Amino acid sequence: MKLDEKEKQPSVLDRLLGPEPIPVEWEVAAYVLLVVVAAALRFWDLGTRALHHDESLHATYSWNLAAGKGYRHDPMMHGPLQFHLTAVVYFLMGVSDYTARVAPAAFGTALVGLPWLLRRQLGRSGALVTAGLLTISPLFLYYSRFARNDIYMAVWTILTLVFIWRYLEQKRTRDLYFLAAALVFSFTQKETAFINVAIFGSFLLLLFLYDQILPRLSNRKRSSRTNKKEQLDEPADTGIRPEVSSDESVNLARTRGSRAVDLVIIGGSLVLPLWIGLIKLAERLPIGAVKLPGPTDPNSILVWGVVFAVVLGACSIIGSIWDGRLWPRLAILFWAIYAVLYTTFLSNMSGLGTGIVGSLTYWLDQQGVRRGDQPTYYYLLLLSIYEFLPIIFGTAAAVYYLIKRSVFTTLLLYWAGTALVLYSFAGEKMPWLSLHVALPLLFLSGRFIGALLSRIPWKQVGANFYLSILLPILLLFFLGGMVLTWSSRSIVSVEARRELTATIVFLLLFVALLAWLWRSLGSRLALRSLALATLTVLSLLTVRTSLRASFLNGDNPVEMAVYTQTSPDIPMIYREIEQLSLWKTGGKDLNIWIDGTSGFAWPWAWYLRDYKNTGYPGLDKPGSPPTADVVVVHSSNVEKMRPLLADYSEGKRYRHRWWFPEIYRGLDLPILLSSMGNGANWAQWVRYFVNRELPASTDGPTNLGSEDGYVFFRKDLPVRP
Numbered sequence: 001m002k003l004d005e006k007e008k009q010p011s012v013l014d015r016l017l018g019p020e021p022i023p024v025e026w027e028v029a030a031y032v033l034l035v036v037v038a039a040a041l042r043f044w045d046l047g048t049r050a051l052h053h054d055e056s057l058h059a060t061y062s063w064n065l066a067a068g069k070g071y072r073h074d075p076m077m078h079g080p081l082q083f084h085l086t087a088v089v090y091f092l093m094g095v096s097d098y099t100a101r102v103a104p105a106a107f108g109t110a111l112v113g114l115p116w117l118l119r120r121q122l123g124r125s126g127a128l129v130t131a132g133l134l135t136i137s138p139l140f141l142y143y144s145r146f147a148r149n150d151i152y153m154a155v156w157t158i159l160t161l162v163f164i165w166r167y168l169e170q171k172r173t174r175d176l177y178f179l180a181a182a183l184v185f186s187f188t189q190k191e192t193a194f195i196n197v198a199i200f201g202s203f204l205l206l207l208f209l210y211d212q213i214l215p216r217l218s219n220r221k222r223s224s225r226t227n228k229k230e231q232l233d234e235p236a237d238t239g240i241r242p243e244v245s246s247d248e249s250v251n252l253a254r255t256r257g258s259r260a261v262d263l264v265i266i267g268g269s270l271v272l273p274l275w276i277g278l279i280k281l282a283e284r285l286p287i288g289a290v291k292l293p294g295p296t297d298p299n300s301i302l303v304w305g306v307v308f309a310v311v312l313g314a315c316s317i318i319g320s321i322w323d324g325r326l327w328p329r330l331a332i333l334f335w336a337i338y339a340v341l342y343t344t345f346l347s348n349m350s351g352l353g354t355g356i357v358g359s360l361t362y363w364l365d366q367q368g369v370r371r372g373d374q375p376t377y378y379y380l381l382l383l384s385i386y387e388f389l390p391i392i393f394g395t396a397a398a399v400y401y402l403i404k405r406s407v408f409t410t411l412l413l414y415w416a417g418t419a420l421v422l423y424s425f426a427g428e429k430m431p432w433l434s435l436h437v438a439l440p441l442l443f444l445s446g447r448f449i450g451a452l453l454s455r456i457p458w459k460q461v462g463a464n465f466y467l468s469i470l471l472p473i474l475l476l477f478f479l480g481g482m483v484l485t486w487s488s489r490s491i492v493s494v495e496a497r498r499e500l501t502a503t504i505v506f507l508l509l510f511v512a513l514l515a516w517l518w519r520s521l522g523s524r525l526a527l528r529s530l531a532l533a534t535l536t537v538l539s540l541l542t543v544r545t546s547l548r549a550s551f552l553n554g555d556n557p558v559e560m561a562v563y564t565q566t567s568p569d570i571p572m573i574y575r576e577i578e579q580l581s582l583w584k585t586g587g588k589d590l591n592i593w594i595d596g597t598s599g600f601a602w603p604w605a606w607y608l609r610d611y612k613n614t615g616y617p618g619l620d621k622p623g624s625p626p627t628a629d630v631v632v633v634h635s636s637n638v639e640k641m642r643p644l645l646a647d648y649s650e651g652k653r654y655r656h657r658w659w660f661p662e663i664y665r666g667l668d669l670p671i672l673l674s675s676m677g678n679g680a681n682w683a684q685w686v687r688y689f690v691n692r693e694l695p696a697s698t699d700g701p702t703n704l705g706s707e708d709g710y711v712f713f714r715k716d717l718p719v720r721p
Contacts, residue, residue: 030128031116038112038135041550042105042144047098049554050566053657055147056603059100062086063609066095071344073351075362078149080341080351081188086147095609104151108144111155115446117162121408122447125454130446136539137442138386138546142561143432145550149190150432154439156186157196164200165408168259173326176266180330181337183267187274188341188355191363192436197271199418203411204260204267211257256407265322269315270334276307277360304357367427374429379420379437381664382560385689386545387438389538394441397448409447416440431563449535456528465529468517472533475510548692557660557704558692566603567655573711574607577630580717581611584629588612593628595619600634600656600709629717635708651710658706661694 051059057077065071066087073080085103093099112134115127122130134140143151163179166172186193319327340346342355383391394416401409419437423429518526553559555568581590588611594604596616608614615628619637625644633641638651645651687693694703 027124027128031113031131034128034131034135035109035113039105039109041135041141041546042108043102045551046101046105046145047096049097049145050568050571051097051100051603051606052146052566053564053599053602055100056566056606058082058086058147059097060606060609062100063090063095063606065344066090070347072348073342073344073354073358075191075354075358078190079188079355079359080344081185082147082149082152084341084344085152101145101147104147105144107155108140108151111140111144111151111158114155114158114162115443117158118165118443121165122443123450123454126447126450129450129453130443133390133442133446136543136546137390137438138542138549139382139431139434139438139561140442141546142550142554143435145554146432148432150192150435152189153186153192153196154435156182156189156193157436157439160186160196160200161411164204164263165411167263168256171259171262176326176330177333179263179266180270180334183271184334184337187271188338191359192433194275194360195419195422195436197267199415199422201264201267202418203414204264206414207407208257208260208264211260212254262322265318266327266330269319269322269327270331272315273308273312274356275360276304276311277357277364279307280361280364301353304353308356363428370427371430375665375667376424377667378429379424379434382431382434383438383441385560386549387434387441389535389542390438390441390445392538393445393449393535397444400448401444409444412440412444412447416444431561452528452531456525456532461525464517464520465525468514468521468526468529469533469536471510471514471517472530473536475507475514476533476537478507478510553692557658558694560660562660564657564659567658567706569654570603570607570656573632573654577608580629580713584717590630591628593617593619593626593631595632595634595637595709597634597637598707600632604632629714631712633710633712635710638710645712647715648712649715651712653708653710655706656709658704661703661705663695663703 054077061071061077062083065083071080071083071087077083082103086100089099089102093102112131115122115130115134118130119127140151140154159182160179163175163182167175167179183193183197186196316327316331319331338355339352342351343349344351397409398413398416401413405413416437419440423433423437518529521529549559549561553562555565556562557565577590577592578588581588584590590611591613592608592611592615594601594608594614594616596618597620601616604614605616613628619633619641622637622641622644625647631641631645631648633651634656635653642651684693684695
């Protein structure tokens with residue numbers, strides 16, 4: 001049975017979800033409102049939070065490019081597109097902490113509007129709900145206000161999906177040009193593009209097998225069985241059913257399968273040369289000492305150039321056989337954009353090597369380094385704290401669409417499942433990578449919720465329906481308040497037991513009233529009202545979580561999303577340095593030393609970018625006394641430096657960067673099950689989920705980790721100019 005045919009058959013589940021009439025003008029107005037709200041959330045107060053270590057790298061090298069100092073691609077900082085975009089922002093708006101985050105905020109805002117392009121596949125209500133989920137998503141909001149590559153990649157990923165699907169449906173040549181552009185921009189953004197290509201490419205191959213190869217094999221088997229029976233003088237097997245689908249559906253599936261092959265050929269032939277870095281994996285084979293030159297090795301140009309030419313030549317032949325006129329145009333578009341960005345407009349030709357070879361080989365090596373060294377369940381834990389709404393409704397959608405599936409929902413399921421597996425088992429795990437796991441869940445949830453909303457007869461339902469939505473909301477908030485209240489109380493006293501008994505009686509009466517309402521509505525409307533009540537509560541909690549994570553705790557690592565964040569102490573010290581420099585030099589000529597130990601140069605290199613008399617010596621082996629006006633010393637070196645700092649005031653300790661304590665490490669199933677039976681653990685989980693309260697430590701109110709430094713000022717400088 002074809003996937004599309006299953007969708008046409010009515011079922012009990014199908015009656016819960018379906019089409020919806022939305023006036024187009026209201027739909028457009030809703031999208032405009034969501035984009036405006038998203039822009040307000042993403043652009044408001046962007047410059048207050050201290051720049052993260054990684055942000056300061058991206059901001060500084062973008063500033064170098066904007067200032068005419070050039071830019072050379074380094075795989076450690078991913079693709080060059082981010083730097084070029086930020087440099088353009090600097091050119092238009094000036095250089096500041098705020099403008100360093102303008103480009104990701106713009107992409108995060110644009111992402112909210114992209115579900116419009118998938119209205120047919122998501123449903124009009126589903127696309128609108130998806131846009132709403134993206135607007136309030138805690139992780140997408142936080143990383144839209146964060147100068148890293150992943151929010152850009154979310155946009156390129158959705159655009160890649162859009163043009164893949166449009167070509168499957170309509171086979172328009174212009175969609176192939178857009179697809180080539182989306183692919184090349186994703187490869188100039190970040191190496192997660194390789195994972196996206198693997199996910200979408202493998203799905204297209206499976207779609208081709210399902211639509212074309214499997215039906216042919218099935219027909220051959222049936223034909224063979226029929227021939228054998230005829231040879232035995234037996235009547236034909238009339239029990240064999242004809243094709244369930246109509247001729248039109250069969251032709252549609254075959255057409256879709258052939259278009260899937262087109263996309264595999266196009267995408268594969270364009271991006272395959274970028275995969276040649278996989279050859280470096282030969283070094284890990286137990287066959288002796290195999291050492292290949294890296295992209296910056298003087299001997300690499302010939303070796304990797306030959307490999308690249310051979311692969312590109314093979315892809316050119318395949319592409320030309322497919323379409324000798326169209327493929328060269330797509331290839332020119334793809335490689336022209338790639339070359340211009342990686343060479344910084346042909347000013348750094350070695351960028352081709354660091355891009356084509358270095359990008360993949362560097363990040364393959366990083367999987368062995370296991371930066372972050374997070375457990376396999378890291379993304380599930382992170383999403384359960386921030387993206388609980390799409391997890392709950394995405395799980396319900398997965399169950400529903402596994403039973404009642406279409407090709408598009410199968411693609412969403414495949415994307416969500418493979419992304420979770422690939423990112424969970426990858427060596428490097430970081431909180432910003434969770435966007436790539438959450439994105440398909442948001443789209444899956446949006447489609448499911450939109451279809452659910454569209455099946456409710458809003459004009460026919462009465463007051464009981466709305467009351468059956470309101471009462472569960474009140475009940476859920478009452479239960480939440482009760483849990484928070486009783487988590488810190490004992491039930492040993494007689495008074496506490498009476499209060500608990502009264503609470504239980506109240507709950508029973510409440511539930512009885514709710515059960516009566518549901519019975520009056522019927523099972524179908526009752527389930528929908530319960531789903532809407534759950535959606536309302538989770539949406540309110542999501543908004544609260546988003547606002548707290550991005551605005552209240554934006555640089556406070558009580559949030560798991562705040563990863564090894566620059567502390568607020570650094571901007572405060574910078575403002576003090578700025579005042580001292582104005583007092584002594586009338587400008588930015590103060591002499592400053594920053595200890596280079598343990599990467600302490602960042603983010604100081606960004607904040608002191610205009611201070612020409614700034615040095616970054618390693619102070620782990622001090623020599624002569626410093627001559628600078630201000631000296632910043634890593635805490636591990638401060639005792640070594642004190643004898644040399646007689647001319648300086650008493651050092652002021654500050655937190656350079658700080659991080660979440662990661663108390664979730666080491667969990668396994670037995671530990672998790674045993675902890676679930678512990679009331680104190682439940683209370684702690686609830687307090688963290690609701691208010692981000694961490695368990696107290698012997699060193700202070702929380703056990704946040706930090707790497708500290710000391711700042712010393714010369715005694716002839718006023719402490720407060």
